[in-house]
Amino acid sequence: xxxxxxxxxxxxxxxxxxxxVAQGIKDWRPELAVGQLRLPGCNADMGLEDLTLDEAVARxxxxxxxxxxxxxxxxSGGWMRVLTDALSAGLDIASGLHTLLGxxxxxxxxxxxxxxxxxxxxxxxxxxxxxxxxxxxxxxxxLIGTDCSVGKMYxxxxxxxxxxxxxxxxxxxxxxxxxxxxxxxxxxxxxxxxDFMAGAVEHLTPANDADHWDVIEGxxxxxxxxxxxxxxxxxxxxxxxxxxxxxxxxxxxxxGLPDYQAQSFESLRDTALVMARIVNPACExxxxxxxxxxxxxxxxxxxxxxxxxxxGLPTVDPFRHGAARLVDAxx
Amino acid sequence: xxxxxxxxxxxxxxxxxxxxVAQGIKDWRPELAVGQLRLPGCNADMGLEDLTLDEAVARxxxxxxxxxxxxxxxxSGGWMRVLTDALSAGLDIASGLHTLLGxxxxxxxxxxxxxxxxxxxxxxxxxxxxxxxxxxxxxxxxLIGTDCSVGKMYxxxxxxxxxxxxxxxxxxxxxxxxxxxxxxxxxxxxxxxxDFMAGAVEHLTPANDADHWDVIEGxxxxxxxxxxxxxxxxxxxxxxxxxxxxxxxxxxxxxGLPDYQAQSFESLRDTALVMARIVNPACExxxxxxxxxxxxxxxxxxxxxxxxxxxGLPTVDPFRHGAARLVDAxx
Numbered sequence: 001x002x003x004x005x006x007x008x009x010x011x012x013x014x015x016x017x018x019x020x021v022a023q024g025i026k027d028w029r030p031e032l033a034v035g036q037l038r039l040p041g042c043n044a045d046m047g048l049e050d051l052t053l054d055e056a057v058a059r060x061x062x063x064x065x066x067x068x069x070x071x072x073x074x075x076s077g078g079w080m081r082v083l084t085d086a087l088s089a090g091l092d093i094a095s096g097l098h099t100l101l102g103x104x105x106x107x108x109x110x111x112x113x114x115x116x117x118x119x120x121x122x123x124x125x126x127x128x129x130x131x132x133x134x135x136x137x138x139x140x141x142x143l144i145g146t147d148c149s150v151g152k153m154y155x156x157x158x159x160x161x162x163x164x165x166x167x168x169x170x171x172x173x174x175x176x177x178x179x180x181x182x183x184x185x186x187x188x189x190x191x192x193x194x195d196f197m198a199g200a201v202e203h204l205t206p207a208n209d210a211d212h213w214d215v216i217e218g219x220x221x222x223x224x225x226x227x228x229x230x231x232x233x234x235x236x237x238x239x240x241x242x243x244x245x246x247x248x249x250x251x252x253x254x255x256g257l258p259d260y261q262a263q264s265f266e267s268l269r270d271t272a273l274v275m276a277r278i279v280n281p282a283c284e285x286x287x288x289x290x291x292x293x294x295x296x297x298x299x300x301x302x303x304x305x306x307x308x309x310x311x312g313l314p315t316v317d318p319f320r321h322g323a324a325r326l327v328d329a330x331x
Numbered sequence: 332x333x334x335x336x337x338x339x340x341x342x343x344x345x346x347x348x349x350x351x352v353a354q355g356i357k358d359w360r361p362e363l364a365v366g367q368l369r370l371p372g373c374n375a376d377m378g379l380e381d382l383t384l385d386e387a388v389a390r391x392x393x394x395x396x397x398x399x400x401x402x403x404x405x406x407s408g409g410w411m412r413v414l415t416d417a418l419s420a421g422l423d424i425a426s427g428l429h430t431l432l433g434x435x436x437x438x439x440x441x442x443x444x445x446x447x448x449x450x451x452x453x454x455x456x457x458x459x460x461x462x463x464x465x466x467x468x469x470x471x472x473x474l475i476g477t478d479c480s481v482g483k484m485y486x487x488x489x490x491x492x493x494x495x496x497x498x499x500x501x502x503x504x505x506x507x508x509x510x511x512x513x514x515x516x517x518x519x520x521x522x523x524x525x526d527f528m529a530g531a532v533e534h535l536t537p538a539n540d541a542d543h544w545d546v547i548e549g550x551x552x553x554x555x556x557x558x559x560x561x562x563x564x565x566x567x568x569x570x571x572x573x574x575x576x577x578x579x580x581x582x583x584x585x586x587g588l589p590d591y592q593a594q595s596f597e598s599l600r601d602t603a604l605v606m607a608r609i610v611n612p613a614c615e616x617x618x619x620x621x622x623x624x625x626x627x628x629x630x631x632x633x634x635x636x637x638x639x640x641x642x643g644l645p646t647v648d649p650f651r652h653g654a655a656r657l658v659d660a661x662x
Contacts, residue, residue, distance in 0.1 A: 098526065130557050131556055132588070133588045190524075190525045192524070192525050194521045194560060195522065195557075197525050198556060225462055225464040225609060226464065226567075228560075229561060229562075229564035230560060232559050236557075259465065259466075260609070263609065267605065271606075275559070278591070278594065
């Protein structure tokens with residue numbers, strides 16, 4: 001297990017989206033973060049106190065969490081000094097990057113010498129089976145996106161919170177490094193070998209009480225050319241009873257792809273349902289979750305109303321206004 | 332490089348489909364196989380001479396190719412004796428199984444002691460990039476299936492042969508172990524880490540002459556719950572100009588999934604086009620390739636005619652009757 005509390009390392013994050021690991025911990029487990037550490041050029045800010053490594057240790061920090069994800073997941077050269085210094089200062093390191101701490105000889109040697117631990121939450125920890133497609137008990141809700149980083153994980157965490165507050169049986173199922181760092185378990189799906197993706201999702205959402213809901217964090221989009229295969233494996237492995245469409249309005253283009261615009265809600269709904277009904281003929285799209293954080297309060301509400309009128313589905317920004325209407329609409 | 336010729340190891344293959352690696356080599360590079368080696372209970376037969384290890388070596392065999400793929404790709408206990416004996420007899424071993432020869436200490440030790448090589452063609456040999464979705468020159472044809480093992484690789488090899496016989500520029504692009512063992516290069520896509528699947532396909536089919544065709548071997552089906560993510564990554568990484576639907580008629584259920592029937596050609600065509608047109612708006616479905624090997628000659632022709640009338644697309648069994656009409660229909 002990863003020791004807490006954390007110091008959140010933001011590196012040289014070019015924007016807030018790049019620091020979504022840190023932001024997720026800040027939003028959902030703020031009590032676990034004693035502060036943040038930023039390098040020159042960092043444009044992200046969690047609103048936490050900026051601390052040196054020694055200051056963080058003095059406040060009880062046990063682990064430096066790499067809270068920034070750069071495209072491709074490499075450990076940049078500029079970070080290495082901070083990481084080795086963190087080990088020297090007495091901190092473990094936890095990372096969800098593609099490039100593994102445990103593959104870096106310098107870090108491995110240094111950690112061993114200092115008696116510290118390196119946690120790569122992106123490493124799949126067990127051999128997953130090939131998906132068998134068999135129907136299993138319990139209910140499942142999957143968040144599906146128009147794009148990457150549109151609020152699928154937040155929506156799932158909002159849903160879990162709302163359902164638990166109502167006394168419903170509900171489990172957030174993390175499929176990415178942030179969710180795993182927040183909840184302590186899950187499947188790092190984009191690091192799983194291709195053939196076992198859907199099987200890993202089946203493994204993550206096993207048979208359960210008939211009235212239990214797995215709320216499955218989505219990844220990417222079935223329409224995102226770089227990551228669509230992961231998103232489709234979530235649909236086919238997850239056998240969802242309900243899917244909720246997730247979007248961040250007014251993106252200039254799909255994340256990382258300047259030549260690509262997001263497809264329409266209607267196309268996403270229709271195509272995802274074709275896919276989902278192969279594994280669960282009863283599946284329905286039951287709502288829309290918007291990330292309106294870049295809009296004013298009224299602008300966000302007006303936008304949600306327009307989407308709701310257009311699609312005939314309850315449409316909310318669950319982080320801003322709660323997930324109650326989305327939970328009401330579940331079958 | 333893998334040394335030739337081969338002895339094809341069929342193990343205890345329960346049926347012919349399970350021995351598709353051996354069958355592919357037999358059909359497309361028969362001059363490379365000196366014979367076959369089968370264990371008790373083997374129900375596959377390549378029509379090659381059954382040889383002992385020593386007999387094969389005497390006929391010049393250099394490599395034992397594991398020509399059978401069991402579900403999940405494990406090396407069964409009953410095979411180990413044969414593999415160690417093969418190394419002792421002076422043969423290298425080549426395998427496309429998920430479970431790696433190179434991860435087995437006994438085999439690694441034995442190969443080292445004997446001075447022999449272990450080839451795992453399933454190991455991705457280079458770090459693939461994340462797909463960038465950028466348009467690139469050259470043309471691409473992707474084979475997409477209603478199911479696994481319906482003839483996508485054979486159709487692709489038939490297309491390449493027909494195109495080259497016409498003097499067209501064409502390259503078969505292998506995406507599975509059999510194709511890699513047949514052609515000596517390719518990407519073992521189902522062993523690639525999820526995030527890099529589409530990027531691996533982009534890497535496999537780079538910018539080329541404007542009149543050059545990549546004929547991309549498909550994998551699985553976008554409708555196969557176990558492997559659909561791999562199939563979708565092929566569409567989004569491949570940016571196909573043309574897709575050809577592949578099917579084996581009259582399967583009782585989808586491969587490995589007794590509870591699942593194949594979806595209709597129409598649904599496959601329409602859904603694949605929605606996906607493909609995200610990366611290439613000009614993409615068309617241009618034909619249907621049937622594996623009618625389980626049918627009589629006239630029955631196969633009649634079936635193809637029915638499909639052709641229904642879909643309005645040239646429909647042939649390319650392995651049986653040639654791929655000319657499929658090549659004629661390419662844009």
